[in-house]
């Protein structure tokens with residue numbers, strides 16, 4: 001029975017690969033100025049590219065950028081000591097982080113940031129064992145974030161600034177009406193197991209992929225899928241800034257079709273800032289210090305995202321016509 005099951009798994013993996021073209025990760029990174037694979041393990045890869053460390057493991061559906069897992073639609077594979085990644089995964093989950101210069105349309109100054117405090121009013125969100133309501137703490141982090149961003153010279157719009165219920169679809173609509181340049185939704189996580197812990201950042205699922213933990217491939221684009229590349233870049237910087245600042249498990253960047261992200265005109269992410277179902281993590285969130293760290297981490301991430309987009313293209317790394325053809329990311 002076990003053998004039969006494993007044959008099925010292999011068949012399923014193969015059939016997924018039939019639809020996409022696999023790219024040699026080593027070659028793609030080399031074309032962007034990256035070094036050779038420095039890993040001593042056959043099933044693991046480790047490269048330096050543009051000041052970043054990228055790691056990959058055979059048969060794992062993620063790559064690791066500077067320690068943060070970025071989940072891909074399909075597992076990576078190894079053949080003849082070379083790593084292979086689906087072209088779709090390369091375009092949607094790797095290239096915009098390695099080479100943000102392929103996103104020139106997002107280089108305009110970031111003026112207005114929409115902050116979305118999860119839940120509110122009749123919807124408390126998750127309630128911890130000690131009675132902490134997610135809606136209250138999400139709003140508190142958002143208020144601190146507003147102060148941090150305002151101090152850095154950004155305009156801020158909040159989808160709610162008090163304890164009121166706001167429909168999910170009205171949240172991106174408020175961001176769009178304010179012509180926001182970025183959108184950040186703040187939530188806290190919950191799981192059946194009290195042991196679950198850590199922080200994760202979510203981007204909208206690209207077309208052709210399944211949302212994290214599900215199997216159904218997304219067939220139709222949402223309006224916000226035009227921002228796939230920038231959604232990823234923002235999610236990466238939010239995840240990296242927060243996990244670099246806070247002593248918290250890094251659960252990575254994941255994809256879901258969250259209603260608050262689907263109709264945004266601007267890049268957006270949803271941050272799950274720790275588990276309210278984990279007593280230790282909930283207790284830490286009860287401290288103003290942790291909530292300040294969350295706010296300042298997100299504010300720093302916004303600046304790092306903007307800096308990454310502005311960084312000049314090094315002469316040797318200027319994309320060739322062939323690069324542009326292969327790395328075209330604007331259509332989906």
Ligand SMILES: [Zn+2]
Pocket residue numbers: 118119125126134187188
């Ligand atoms: Zn929530």
